[in-house]
Amino acid sequence: MSRLTVLGAGAWGTALAVRLAERNRVTLWARDPTRAKAIASARRNERYLPGISLPEAVVVTADPAEAIAGAEAVLVVIPTQHLRAVAERFAALWPSGMPVVICAKGIEAGTLRLPSEILDAVLPGAPLAVLTGPSFAHEVARGLPAALVLACPDEAVRADLRQRLAIDRIRLYGSPDVIGAQLGGAAKNVIAIAAGVVEGGGFGENARAALITRGLAELARLILAEGGRAETASGLAGLGDLILTCTGAASRNHSLGVALGRGEPLDAILAARRGVTEGVATAPALVARARMRGIELPIAEAVADLLAGRASPSDLAERLLGRPPRDE
The missing domain is CATH 3.40.50.720 (NAD(P)-binding Rossmann-like Domain)
Structure with a gap:
């Protein structure tokens, strides 16, 4: 004992x-x-x-x-x-x-x-x-x-x-992999907000599946750039936590995204909560940290803009779907 x-x-x-x-x-x-x-x-x-x-x-x-x-x-x-x-x-x-x-x-x-x-x-x-x-x-x-x-x-x-x-x-x-494990825990909260926006905005299950998949790709790029292991992104600290937070009804970050997607103001959503919604503070910090490494995080960037009032839920969907075509 x-x-x-x-x-x-x-x-x-x-x-x-x-x-x-x-x-x-x-x-x-x-x-x-x-x-x-x-x-x-x-x-x-x-x-x-x-x-x-x-x-x-x-x-x-x-x-x-x-x-x-x-x-x-x-x-x-x-x-x-x-x-x-x-x-x-x-x-x-x-x-x-x-x-x-x-x-x-x-x-x-x-x-x-x-x-x-x-x-x-x-x-x-x-x-x-x-x-x-x-x-x-x-x-x-x-x-x-x-x-x-x-x-x-x-x-x-x-x-x-x-x-x-x-x-x-x-x-x-x-x-x-301490660094990769922490990046997984940070990024999944931001991506979960985006997944909630997709759901709350009525953009459909196809869009949510695409967003989660591309979010995982963003996470994997960042983990490797920070010196972490590729297996971390595809394991419990990455994919596992991402799936739960993007789909689970008890996820504070996902539910915040759903409310934003329905048009509710951020201040009102946060004022009604007891627990901390980590993705709100993490989104701009994650984007800034990734830029220091020269890594693009389109989903995290869109979430940061949405939270800062620089974009709307529909802008988020259009920005992600309207990116230049390329091979996966």
Whole structure:
């Protein structure tokens, strides 16, 4: 039995804490002391994961020192745009050599950094891994089967973490490709917004299938340009997560795209939501990062323009279908 800590008490953080507590002692950290107290008292996180009870093995706290005291590994489940600020709160407390498992997806606005690049700067020397793949929190929390990827360049650390993070009915694959795994998690949210726009705008299933396929091609080009592996794009961190996010009704990014496709304003959509829709901040950052590598991302560019008010849903479809003909 290991001692694990989950930083972030949103839906995914809570789901991971619930399942990991089947074999481990788990501390779940929430940024807001009031929320931490409410979750600890009710033994539920009704705001983000209703109907799921926390096992006795889960301790809930808002105290950073208490959260990581005695931990053997820490899972960071913080939205990417807040990741740096949270990591800085823990930096002085971080035990030497304690591994970090990144469960955030996205690219930091402004710096254009991936989560691993943020944490490498704030927590230098800490072994880094990435847990990603197609996984809706409510299904994982209920014990439904899934398959995920644990990416870590250090084979020994990867093997140790795979053992510590073993969960019944979840197949955990290993990979050395930390960069590719994170790019898959970032890009799929942006492409899912486009897929939702296609659906909400009534452009048909043919158009959505074409968009998802071409989105995968964009992702593969970017992963290779960043030094990642081609297999990552076609695996769970790429294609698998892309399919789920572009088609699953519980996807926040897909549902946001559907609402945009129906003509709803972005500000109103976001104001009505509790959880973070990562693709909104990620779209322009993904485009900017790709341009630094000389890579064209037509779908991501169209989504960034739509979110910035420079294009309409119909413009998005016309721009993608009206591109110059070429061989696939």
